[in-house]
Amino acid sequence: MNTAAQWFTGPNRRRGWIAMLVVAVLVGVAAIVWADRSPRRSPQAAPVVGGKFRIEPTLGSAPTPRWTVRAADLSIEPGAVLLSAPHSLNAYHGNGTPMDAGTTIVAATAVPDSSGDGVWQPVGAVRLHGLDPDTGKPHWTIDVGALAGCAEQVFQGLLSCWDTHRVLIVDSATGTVLTDHSTDFEVEQVDARDGVVTVAGRTADSQTAVFTRGTVSDIAASWRKTFPTVVPGEPVVPVLSAPNYFRYGRYDNIRICDLRTGEPLFTGPVGYVFDGGMIASQVIDRSGTAGKVALLGRDGHRITEVANAGFLLEWYPVATASPLPIMTGESAYERTTGRVLWTNPEIGIDDTAGRSTAIEGVVRDTVIIRSLDGTTLSGLDLTDGQRIWQRPSPFEHATKFTRYDGITDATHLILTDGVTVQAIDGIDGTPVWSMLLPPSGDPRVRSQVRAMGGRMVTVTAHDFTGYAAA
Secondary structure: OOHHHHHOOHHHHHHHHHHHHHHHHHHHHHHHHHHHHOOOOOOOOOOOOEEEOEOOOOOOOOOEEEEEEEHHHHOOOOOOEEOEOOOEOOEEOOOOEOEEOOOOEEEEEEOEOOOOOOOOEEEOOEEEEEEOOOOOOEEEEEEEEOOOEEOOOOEOOEEEEEEOOEEEEEEOOOOOEEEEEEOOOEEEEEEEEOOEEEEEEEOOOOOEEEEEEEOOOOOOOOEEEEEEOOOOOOOOOOEEEOOOEEEEEEOOEEEEEEOOOOOEEEEEOEEEEOOOOOEEEEEOOOOOOOOEEEEEOOOOOEEEEOOOOOOOOOOOOEEEOOOOOEEEOOEEEOOOOOOEEEEOHHHEEEEOOEEEEOEEEEEOOEEEEEOOOOOEEEEEEOOOOOEEEEEEOOOOOOOOOOOOEEEEOOOEEEEEOOOEEEEEEOOOOOEEEEEEOOOOOOOOOOOEEEEEOOEEEEEOOOEEEEEEOO
């Protein structure tokens, strides 16, 4: 009788059945763990509670182009060009982009003052155009004169724009100018939301920061405050971090103040202010890498050090069914308390230039990350950071140097490398559809995919195209 036969006979029989039972239990446990980590299929998806770079229609197949807009479609002025809204409205850089205003797409046109190759050409008076996202047709056009830029985000449909000594607020739905206010200081930034207008600027010698808080009709109705530079002789850099803070200073000497009261809170090496009110300090290493990062409370007290810190950035598409944590370094932190929720080093990439984020987007409860070499994409569970899927990149020639623009429809992550668009299912990473991007028309500028007016829009150097679900 061989050893195996002996195991199940005589005095060893009981021991054998126990061994089989243990194996069966272990297999069952393994099956349960695998099921927990396998892609989740919910019969009814939870509603999206927040997001950015998000479009409304679900694109289950490649969308179709519905309309294309060029400068000549908006302006009859000879030589008019599309400007890069919202930031570069005082010069032409050889390409133009529209901006998202919620239910409206806003484009800007102007005529360059001189001929050139578009490296940097000052422009004349600016015209703003509010476009229908479904048709690309303008609802309104207004002449706004000289303008430096507008705020990136639009709240309650209010365009917050400015020039050197000017605050301009426009209703994006109608094109109505709600305020056009001259200032005695140089305006650097404007924010309008929830009926409150805040303005950041500085004096002509750059030695004093100026901040105001008020209403659309009176920008200083609540208060106006001035603050000398933190380091004498050093230019002051005023920044709004609405709705909670404003700040000024440079490098390690940045003063954080309460945006509601105007009162100073603390001074330190502030590197980033997150939605929700959490503040991050960052001391850049002499080598140029990310250095040390810590999360701070509103009074500057240290809540936690960020392990294996990277450069701070939250510039990726999001459509979440649960509150989005701060994901930086190796961990996810609760957005208002700084409490560590989970740790997974894969959310960052260690490269020669320093650690940076690996996150490409968040689709409901899946955090989608890329590998260092760019050849794979993985999905992590937003609630515990565990990997639930990993797939080869859908981009044929993806490398560590490939950079993506992205949007989401709350079901798919839609990415482009400047040549093709690839849509992947957020739940299991399955490639769903792909399409070629319109060529840029300028070798210096890559084509992009944007979320505009709740629709997918592709942007080239000289036009932009709106898409509809197939």
